[in-house]
Amino acid sequence: MNKENQFKFDWMILPLFAAVAVIVLWAIVSSIHGVALPSPLKTWEASKLYILEPFAKRGELDQGILRFTWYSLVLVVKGYALALIVGTPLGFLLGVSKLFTKSLDPLIQVLRPVSPLAWLPLGLILFQKSEPAAIFTIAICAMWPTVLNTAMGVRAIPQDYLNVARVLKLSRSRTLFKILIPAALPYMFTGFRLSLGIAWLVIVAAEMLTGAPGVGGFLWQEYNSLIYEHIILCILTIGVIGFVLDRLMSMVEQRFKTA
Amino acid sequence: MAFIEIKGAGKSYGGNTVLRDINLTIERGEFVAIVGYSGAGKTTLISMLAGLVTPDTGTVKMNDLEITDPGPDRSIVFQNYSLLPWMTVYENIHLAVDQVFPNWPAERKKQETEKYIAMVKLTPARDKKPGELSGGMRQRVSVARALAIDPQVLLLDEPLSALDALTRATLQDEIERIWSENKKTVVLITNDADEGILLADRIIPLSAGPGATLGPAITIDLPRPRDRKTVNHDSRYKAIRNHVLDYLLTTGARQKTVINRKLILPDIEPEDLSTSVRGWHFGRRPVRRNEIKSESVEVSS
Ligand SMILES: Nc1ncnc2c1ncn2[C@@H]1O[C@H](COP(=O)(O)OP(=O)(O)OP(=O)(O)O)[C@@H](O)[C@H]1O
Ligand SMILES: [Mg+2]
Numbered sequence: 001m002n003k004e005n006q007f008k009f010d011w012m013i014l015p016l017f018a019a020v021a022v023i024v025l026w027a028i029v030s031s032i033h034g035v036a037l038p039s040p041l042k043t044w045e046a047s048k049l050y051i052l053e054p055f056a057k058r059g060e061l062d063q064g065i066l067r068f069t070w071y072s073l074v075l076v077v078k079g080y081a082l083a084l085i086v087g088t089p090l091g092f093l094l095g096v097s098k099l100f101t102k103s104l105d106p107l108i109q110v111l112r113p114v115s116p117l118a119w120l121p122l123g124l125i126l127f128q129k130s131e132p133a134a135i136f137t138i139a140i141c142a143m144w145p146t147v148l149n150t151a152m153g154v155r156a157i158p159q160d161y162l163n164v165a166r167v168l169k170l171s172r173s174r175t176l177f178k179i180l181i182p183a184a185l186p187y188m189f190t191g192f193r194l195s196l197g198i199a200w201l202v203i204v205a206a207e208m209l210t211g212a213p214g215v216g217g218f219l220w221q222e223y224n225s226l227i228y229e230h231i232i233l234c235i236l237t238i239g240v241i242g243f244v245l246d247r248l249m250s251m252v253e254q255r256f257k258t259a
Numbered sequence: 260m261a262f263i264e265i266k267g268a269g270k271s272y273g274g275n276t277v278l279r280d281i282n283l284t285i286e287r288g289e290f291v292a293i294v295g296y297s298g299a300g301k302t303t304l305i306s307m308l309a310g311l312v313t314p315d316t317g318t319v320k321m322n323d324l325e326i327t328d329p330g331p332d333r334s335i336v337f338q339n340y341s342l343l344p345w346m347t348v349y350e351n352i353h354l355a356v357d358q359v360f361p362n363w364p365a366e367r368k369k370q371e372t373e374k375y376i377a378m379v380k381l382t383p384a385r386d387k388k389p390g391e392l393s394g395g396m397r398q399r400v401s402v403a404r405a406l407a408i409d410p411q412v413l414l415l416d417e418p419l420s421a422l423d424a425l426t427r428a429t430l431q432d433e434i435e436r437i438w439s440e441n442k443k444t445v446v447l448i449t450n451d452a453d454e455g456i457l458l459a460d461r462i463i464p465l466s467a468g469p470g471a472t473l474g475p476a477i478t479i480d481l482p483r484p485r486d487r488k489t490v491n492h493d494s495r496y497k498a499i500r501n502h503v504l505d506y507l508l509t510t511g512a513r514q515k516t517v518i519n520r521k522l523i524l525p526d527i528e529p530e531d532l533s534t535s536v537r538g539w540h541f542g543r544r545p546v547r548r549n550e551i552k553s554e555s556v557e558v559s560s
Binding site (some may be wrong): 024158164167169170174177 | 309311327328333335337340341354355358359410411
């Protein structure tokens with residue numbers, strides 16, 4: 001087998017096999033347990049309209065799946081941007097100052113494992129509206145990998161580079177832009193990628209609780225209307241979009257790795 | 260008044276005395292080599308001259324002023340590659356020029372940068388990043404960057420020890436040429452006595468650590484230019500060499516022998532920290548493999 005065929009086998013044929021196997025398994029389980037779990041065929045029949053007209057808007061609660069996804073993405077981008085805007089400078093502070101690290105580290109370790117489901121009510125109380133509450137929740141949950149990786153990246157800057165700055169007597173801002181940021185960039189991008197993954201996880205939960213329009217909101221609404229086929233459609237969409245986002249970010253990350 | 264004067268300088272790290280009672284005077288324009296064992300404290304010594312390390316005892320003075328901070332009047336070529344890997348050769352040198360001569364017009368900064376790139380014969384590699392250069396080329400860029408800021412002293416911390424013998428010889432010639440053309444004061448740290456004798460006006464052995472100190476300075480009165488092929492048949496050369504090695508061996512006899520292995524290392528790889536919930540503590544930092552330049556193994560002799 002030559003290299004190209006090997007590649008095709010590893011990356012196309014094998015995953016295809018696995019997917020088919022899972023669908024077959026799904027079909028078997030649904031034939032035994034038909035009421036709760038719709039069969040693959042029924043799922044497709046019920047979802048066809050949403051997939052084939054992905055941007056259609058037939059009504060407030062009845063829109064193409066990518067249109068819903070788009071609403072979710074817009075919200076994610078807002079929350080994610082906030083996470084980066086707050087998280088990156090915070091990470092830098094933690095990276096350069098031992099005092100900051102010592103004082104804030106326990107706090108961060110305590111806040112980090114708090115679930116989005118716990119933050120959301122607080123956001124609703126604080127902001128009274130569902131959209132800012134969702135953005136708040138996404139930002140506060142997604143921020144931590146950016147904070148910690150940035151801090152780690154700054155701490156891992158080789159002393160040699162800092163010595164260069166000292167010998168040349170670079171100003172603080174020049175040291176920051178010419179040395180600290182470029183040196184920490186690979187770590188920062190790892191943080192950015194992980195943060196985006198969390199932001200996407202949080203959005204679904206946030207939409208479910210607030211009823212905001214989006215994939216998560218759609219999923220919850222279809223659950224309440226007992227259209228179980230659409231739940232599966234939503235799960236698959238969420239997974240695929242999450243995967244695509246991660247791929248995109250890791251492509252960007254890869255670019256900066258060798259920098 | 261000597262140009263550079265170190266008096267009774269000592270340095271300890273957390274109770275371990277690295278250097279003690281260092282006395283050294285260097286005249287303007289002189290080329291001084293310091294040769295010593297690995298781990299003896301050579302980098303510590305040259306860092307004192309650079310102002311990156313302050314001595315616990317004693318003083319380090321240049322032009323009768325105490326050295327307290329690093330500064331561009333004493334430029335240093337670090338032992339490890341200290342070029343900024345995200346900048347090209349041109350940008351690395353330009354950053355230094357731009358920083359030290361902020362009032363020059365842009366055109367002049369550019370010309371000066373180009374001049375030093377040409378001096379180390381790297382014009383064709385002008386727009387390459389350090390990662391794309393060989394070890395020897397990188398050290399030449401480091402030397403060019405150090406010279407481009409027109410320092411009073413050039414401090415070289417084992418600039419050639421990571422290189423193969425052939426590249427090393429070429430770069431030794433280049434360093435000698437640059438020194439004789441620019442008439443800068445040069446302090447060369449080396450672990451190779453032959454290199455020191457070939458290049459320097461004076462060679463000073465640093466005894467083995469801990470608590471290393473400088474031995475007697477030996478003036479190298481061999482005429483220049485020195486040819487490495489013929490010079491080692493010269494009786495004076497042999498005498499100097501034996502003198503230095505004898506000193507190092509007697510002080511080193513107390514010590515364990517250290518075998519130094521150079522490691523060849525790939526570039527930066529950030530860790531994926533997604534699972535580091537418990538592992539994340541203050542002060543913990545991932546080891547970047549490209550920072551490990553060599554490892555030492557101690558064997559009792
Ligand atoms: N910042 C530091 N903190 C603690 N110990 C240090 C520090 N810098 C150097 N040392 C110790 O001082 C000793 C001398 O180190 P130094 O780097 O000066 O040696 P060296 O002669 O340059 O060695 P090499 O030939 O390997 O470059 C070593 O034992 C080292 O562990
Ligand atoms: Mg050293």
